[in-house]
Amino acid sequence: MQSSFHGAASLFFHTASFLLLSRVNACVDVVLSGVKLLQALGRSPANGKDHTILHSRNDLEEAFVHFMGKGAAAERFFSDKEAFHDIAQTASELPGAQHYVGGNAALIGQKFAANSDLKVLLCGPVGPKLHELLDDNVFVPPESLQEVDEFHLILEYQAGEEWGWLKAPHANRFIFSHDLSNGAMNMLEVFVSSLEEFQPDLVVLSGLHMMEGQSKELQRKRLLEVVSSISDIPTGIPIHLELASMTNKELMRSIVHQQVFPAVTSLGLNEQELLFLSQAASGPHSSLSSWNGIPDVGMVSDILFWILKEHGRSKSRASDLTRIHFHTLVYHILATVDGHWANQLAAVAAGARVAGTQACATDTIDASRVSLRAPREFMTSHSEAGSRIVINPNEPVAKWHREGISFHFTPVLVCKDPIRTVGLGDAISAEGLFYSEVRPHS
Known part of the structure; x- marks a missing residue:
């Protein structure tokens, strides 16, 4: 079966089941x-x-x-x-x-489950209130209750x-x-045991940031177990890792360097997580203490390029990482290693659209309730010469290449009076994944 959604090109989901793992991160918000x-x-x-x-x-x-x-x-x-x-x-x-419903993976699962054709398995600590709030298409193993x-x-x-x-x-x-079940990643074993029976088309990992409340020894032990469990996932199933706000640079370095990044196919993150990642792992613009207003597109592009060049798939590196979906309030960038993904324009545009509709709690973009605050022109890099791009309102998704990596940029129509800001990043990542089309490894 080949699915489509709102006129998008074919999706990479060819059956109606997904395993969305709350790697710890299921809760009530x-x-x-x-x-x-x-x-x-x-x-x-x-x-x-x-x-x-x-x-x-x-x-x-x-x-x-x-x-x-x-x-x-x-x-x-x-x-x-x-x-x-x-x-x-x-x-x-x-x-x-x-x-x-709270927790990155649970929120992404809810977003997918809104499509009646899709089934989601959520392996996370699920109490009675959360169970009551979950969509009927989200299945919870008994061990997760x-x-x-x-x-x-x-x-x-x-x-x-x-x-x-x-x-x-x-x-x-x-x-x-004060979340100890999620922080200790108590559902890790449930996830591993669920793989064979559920046979997912997509795995979503999240909640690694919750380990910040744990000891260094437990962090190290659990990260090794994460990598081991990822290795049990059959080849060809995309694995998306959703990052979240962190303060522990050592934990972030471990996530980057202890084979977690090379083991996943796709990343989702915002501007704070991107800069913190670069600071922790000595990447581009890491001397910057914080963004000054709207994150500079050229700097963001440099860091995304560095992540995929240093930790992504290449001829000389056995990494699966080929995709990063970056989102900030006023624009999004989808960066992909050439030859591994298609339909990027629709994917990044869909993520931007859901940011405007979900924040305003409307089914479609209401022009009277949104504003355009993205830069109208920008440099694509500050680490090298780069090029200057001027946004064309008739074709708002801009595209550029850099050494085998494609970048797709889109402005976001920002809700002036948002009804609810929490979960926006998860909705953006889910929608982008939903429209993305993965190409089999050659």
Whole structure:
């Protein structure tokens, strides 16, 4: 069977089953106003300060102020179980708090399962509330069911929202949790045992960032087991790795260098994850402490090129990595090693479209509710000469090549008043994968 979707070229899914592995990352998201929660906790905005791990309510307040002031997304582990439980209870009971499916792979699974022809197997820690929220097309092995849900708190804020002296330049969210099931990757063995019976067309890995709350020894042990389990996946099945916000450079270096990158086919990541990856592994522009406003297209392109050149598939390297889907608020880039993927234009455009519709909670793009904020012209590189590209509104997807790697760039129509920001990256990656067409290895 060969599928198609909204007029796209053929998809790489030729049967109706997918294995989407929540490599740890399945949970219930409690989504609410960050300012209202912190006010309910009796906090007021003092000086912002980033904390790699949150140990107290004070740490939470400082980290939230730090990232809200930048309008930047972040995710942190909260170390104190009792304090987190108290905060989570307060959050769940606040007026306006909503409960959703959470976790990168679970969210990607939900997106795929919305198509009635597709079946999804989710191997992650699934409690009763999450099980109730999952789509009927998402199947959970009995071994993945547990008595208690893992809750992640999603503190949202709107562009221009004020809290005391603080004003958010962009709409975004701050995520934190005390998530031990996901952090310990307890569903790894369930995933491996499910492979043969389910016979997937696609595997999605996520949640490696959740290991930041674990000891270095456990991180090292589990990463080795990840690589081992990936090696059990039959050749020819695409494996997509969805990255997420991280602060531990040693863990990121291990993910890059301990054969995780070469073992996967595709990556999905945003601007913070991309720059952190380059900083951790000494890549291009790694001296940059943070992006200054909209990420520079040429710098992003340089880092994507470096990842695929250093860790991607080539004649001299036995790597499977041939695709990276990069997304930031105002534009997306799909970078692919030539000869391994087709339909990139439709894939990157579809990802951009779903970013606009999902954020605004509309079925189609509503021109009155979106704005175009992407650069109209840019350089394709800062590491070499590069070329200058001027976006043509009639053909907004721009394309360029660099040493056997193709880049497809598209602006995003950004929702002016987003209804919900969490899960956008997962929806973008899912939609891009859905339209992508993989070519068999030659």
